[in-house]
Amino acid sequence: MKIRYNYVEKEKVKYCEASSTVKEAYDQLKKTGYRSIPVLDESGKKFAGLIYKVTLLEYYHEQDGKDEDSITSLIKDQDAFISEEESFIKAFLTIKRLPFLAVINDEQEFAGIMTHANIMNVLEDSFGMKTGGYLMTVATKEHKGAIKELVSTVKDVNIEGMLTLDNGDYLRRIVLNLSHELTEKKLNKIISKLEEKDFRVTFIDDVHKEKAAAGKGK
Structure with missing residues (x-):
């Protein structure tokens, strides 16, 4: 089973761009209520990594970070992505340590995310829960x-x-x-x-x- 049929499409995903300031990224995270969101490059097409709420808070309180600072150095998990043509089992094994996986299409562009909820839906289906x-x-x-x-x-x-x-x-x-x-x-x-x-x-x-x-x- 390929994951192309089991992820949240980009249009429904909240994200920020690598050019965002610390305040802009933090405000976006607060607005979504999530602990992490994907970061895209300035074109809004390429996946650049994940930004975590806890990382921003630590930057503010432990490194005396400023609102206008760039988030570039705070972006993590740049490898947290998977191709939409990959198998479900690879996604299942890769997502364990992450809040979600970015999904990349054939043009190497950000297409959406696969969440733990997506994984559970597939497992529920296999168990006949539907x-x-x-x-x-x-x-x-x-x-x-x-x-x-x-x-x-x-x-x-x-x-x-x-x-x-x-x-x-x-x-x-x-x-x-x-x-x-x-x-x-x-x-x-x-x-x-x-x-x-x-x-x-x-x-x-x-x-x-x-x-x-x-x-x-x-």
């Missing part, structure tokens, strides 16, 4: 052909997604996203078939119920 269904966690001893055997055992059911955990460990957990159309009787039959094959069903989440419960808690 369509509902059952998330069945299955434990198995790690062995060649384990996933093939698992899928073959539940071949009569529509598997809408699958996630493997504990890869490389002796015991592996596999999470199956099964159709919301399953009846309780059919679900129990699947559990029995899996246990006959030495798979152990450790947990089942009803996505519809979890979403309803989460909604009540807001």
Whole structure:
């Protein structure tokens, strides 16, 4: 999956330019309420890095910074960007230490940002949080052909997604996203078939119920 379909486009992003003063950048950050925003070059097209609210505050209070000073020396994380043609997994691994990633198009111009919320939306989709269904966690001893055997055992059911955990460990957990159309009787039959094959069903989440419960808690 490429990230071009999963980021906030430039038109919806608040940013400042590298020519901004400390006060201009700080005012922009206060206006947005964010702890960091992207910085673009004077053309407004090229990504120059990130400016952090805490960096500006430290500059004011610890370095006796002035409102009219340039933010050039305060810009950080100039490498916090990714191409919109890159894979989702690269973005997932890169964004960990950052508030967001700048997204660069084919012309090497700033196209928008990928946020942690974007990442969560993709993960929610893979877990069936949008369509509902059952998330069945299955434990198995790690062995060649384990996933093939698992899928073959539940071949009569529509598997809408699958996630493997504990890869490389002796015991592996596999999470199956099964159709919301399953009846309780059919679900129990699947559990029995899996246990006959030495798979152990450790947990089942009803996505519809979890979403309803989460909604009540807001």
